[in-house]
Amino acid sequence: MSHLERSLVKAELDRLTMKFFQAVSFEPGEAPSYASIAALFIERGLLIKNVGSAPEISSVQEFIAPREALVGSGTLTRFHESEISESTLIFGNVAHRFSAYAKSGTLNAKPFEARGMITTQFVNTxxxxxxxxxxxxxxxxxxxxxxxxxxxx
Structure with missing residues (x-):
């Protein structure tokens, strides 16, 4: 892969990552664009929340549904997530990105903040x-x- 090809792929992976964070982020009175997440993933894509004693493994729709319910009920009224830093490796038609992130929001009328790490796998289709x-x-x-x-x- 030439330097130019790698730069073009990296730019596309940056775009997909940014689109994901934009889709889950929203301000009070706005609605998140959860529906746009499906276009970022392969049909059988997985999202795995592994912050507790056992991983919560979800399809894209299983990831979206409870979040839409929280927003719809007024339980989650603000959420923002962004990438702090990243390291991306590309090999042919596969890529991996390890990202540090920061998130904040308002849940049950109480503000929260957290940071963590996300690992994302990409495939060229x-x-x-x-x-x-x-x-x-x-x-x-x-x-x-x-x-x-x-x-x-």
Missing amino acids: PEGWKMSAMAWDDERPGLSIDKATEHSS
Whole structure:
């Protein structure tokens, strides 16, 4: 893969990642664009929340449904998530991105903030690059982004 080809693929992976964060983020009085998430993923894409004792593994629709319910009921009135930093590896038709993220919102009228790490897998399809899986974990005592991003040999 030439430097130009790699740059073009990286730009597309950046775009897909940004579109995901935009789709889940919204301000009070706005509605998130959850429906746009499906176009970012392959048909059988997975989203895995792994912040507790067991992973919560969801299809795209299973990921969207409970979040739409929280917003629709007025329980979640604001949410913002963004990428702090990333490392992306591309090999032919597959790619991997490890991202540090920050999120904040208002749930049950109480503000919250958290940071964590997301690992995203991408595949090149006949329709272009798509996400195939995304898994994340939040910081907690003993687990910090700063320690996770230190390079080990």
